[in-house]
Structures are given as C-alpha cells and as structure tokens.
Amino acid sequence: MDVSVIIVDWHQPELTRRAVASVLSQRVEAAVELVLVVNEADDDTVAAYRADLPSVVVVPERTNAGFAGGVSRGLAAATGDVVVLLNNDAVADHGFLDRGLAALRAGGERVAAVAATVVLEGGFAPVPTGTDPEPDDLVAPHGGRWRRTPAGRTLVNGTGVVLDRSGNGRDRDWLRPLQDAPETAPLFGFSGGAVFLRRAALEAVGGFDESLFMYYEDLDVAWRLRLAGYEVRHAPDAVATHRHAASSGSDSPLVRYQSMRNRLAVVLRNGSPALVGRVVLRTLARLVRDVLRPAGAQLTTGQWLRFVREAPGIVRHARRARRRDGVDGSARRAVEALLVDGG
Secondary structure (H helix, E strand, O other): OOEEEEEEEOOOHHHHHHHHHHHHOOOOOOOEEEEEEEEOOOHHHHHHHHHHOOOOEEEEEOOOOHHHHHHHHHHHHOOOOEEEEEOOOEEEOOOHHHHHHHHHHHHOOOEEEEEEEEEEOOOEEEOOOOOOOOOOOEEOOOOOEEEEOOOOEOEEEEOOEEEEOOOOEEEOOOOOEOOOOOOOOOOOEOOOOEEEEEHHHHHHOOOOOHHHOOOOHHHHHHHHHHHOOOEEEEEEEEEEEEOOOOOOOOOOHHHHHHHHHHHHHHHHHHOOHHHHHHHHHHHHHHHHHHHHOHHHOOOOHHHHHHHHHHHHHHHHHHHHHHHHHOOOHHHHHHHHHHHOEOO
C-alpha cells in the first residue's frame, strides 16, 4: 500500500463519516488505504462502520486512548509507507491527497512531514472594539476577535505549528484571512489534524507518545524529527476544512489542563536546559497566580493538585525518553536557535 489515511473517532459518527467520505472521494495516483480507529468503541458502532464502509479498515479501541493512542492503534493496523492524519471533524478538499503526496515526494527522504493548509469551516467577521465578547469568539494572536457569521470571510486555521521561547506551540497563520499574506514565522512542526508523514522517519523517532493523550503530541513528534535532522515543510495547496473545536471545545477545562501539562512534558523531553528552565519557572509562576487569584485562574485548584501529583511521573518519563533519544545539548540548542520564534 502506498499511503494510509488514519482518522480517529470518539463518539462522533456523523462528523467521522463526513471525513471518511472526503477521503474516499479523492482521485489520486496512489493506492490508498483508509484506517478508522474508534476510541471507546462499542459493538454496535463498530458493526455499523464495517457494514457501511466495507473498504475501510476499522480498528476498535475499547478504551478512550486519546488522539495519540488512537493514532498509534491506526499505525499498527496501517500498511502504507506514507501515513496521512486527518481529524475526524475535518474534510479533505479535492486534490488534498495528490497535492500533499507530491510535496512530500518533491522534498526527498529528509523531509519527514508536510503540513497541510487547514481552513476554518464557515465564515467569520471581526468583532468591533468595545463589543462584549461571546464564548464562541475566536481570538487572534494580536488579541482581536472573530465571530462566526454566514456572510463572513474564510479564515486559516493553520499552516503548520510554530514554537515560541516559552515552549508554547500554536498554529501558524491562525485566523489569517485566506487571501492575506501568510505569516513569516519559521515553521517548526505540523498539526496532527492534517499532515503527511513518512512512516520510516516516524518510526525512527519512536512514533507518538501515548502518555500525552491529546494536545502537543504532534509538536512532540515534530520536535523529535527536527532533532533527528529531518525537515518539516508545508503544502499550501493541500487543503482541509476544519470544524474548529467540534471534539473538545476551544477553551474547555480539559483543553486548558492538557495544554498546560503537555507543554511542560514535551519541553522537558525535547528542550535545551535554558528552555526547560524558562518553562518550569513560568509554570510555577502560573500556579502561584492561580492560587492567589482564583477568579481569573487558568486551572482550578483541583487541577493544580492533579498536576502536582502527576509531575514526578512526567519528569521521570522525560528523563528516560531523553536518554533513549540520545540527543546532546548542542543539537537541542541548534534546533531552537534556528526554528524557535523569537529564539
């Protein structure tokens, strides 16, 4: 098999079927295998998928293994030399596979990943200054807000991932109007929501870390690829359309906790000592602020207690992984100097 497309579902059959249909409708000069991982699967759901989608490899996972675990289950069942990840709440535009695969081939063996262009589903308009915010408003890096409206503009969800000096990963070009000039921040990694990966390179760096469950797992893989000397590029014309936050909400307690936890975990594993020190200090400062000012806290006291309980295990896991990865400090500093935004 030339390429395996992996989609991970968690109790969203309507969205997932839409994503599957967008892949099956692709016209591409390659043999394509579609692998559907069903997290927290029940027998009826699995039977329905298999009956309605006979050409799809359905992989039931009885637990909720998260995105990282779901992708790992998909990789174990997939046979393709190239692996494409597509979120179940996204749809692949016409030509998505053909254009992404062409970009990966053109880059040569040292290009391990090609990030697709992901646009947001629907239209959006800027929120006038002074207008009261609404829960579903999307916030741009400069602080401006966008609100969904039928007559609005098409916005970019991302063209890959940027890493900053505080260890934060963010979508490059987040909320840029589609026709505006692209962002110039250096591309560090990819979003797992729409990416083309060389299987051999992915396996060489150890695949996805299931302990991350969800969020930052794609940045972690990209970071390890960078440290191993691989490149990550962007395919502007391989486009997927994403229904933002359909799976977990854009600012839910789960998102905030997993983002805080996994930012620290990923930096501890991959970062230089200087970057690790900055992120640890910022995390401690955030903890103190949240405890002293709970009204504006990012995490609740209960979440911070959970974080503190998990921290020793996170540190042990990072230490073991760093020893296994075998990357010295100079290589870590070199990657950050070249690719970290503001580094």
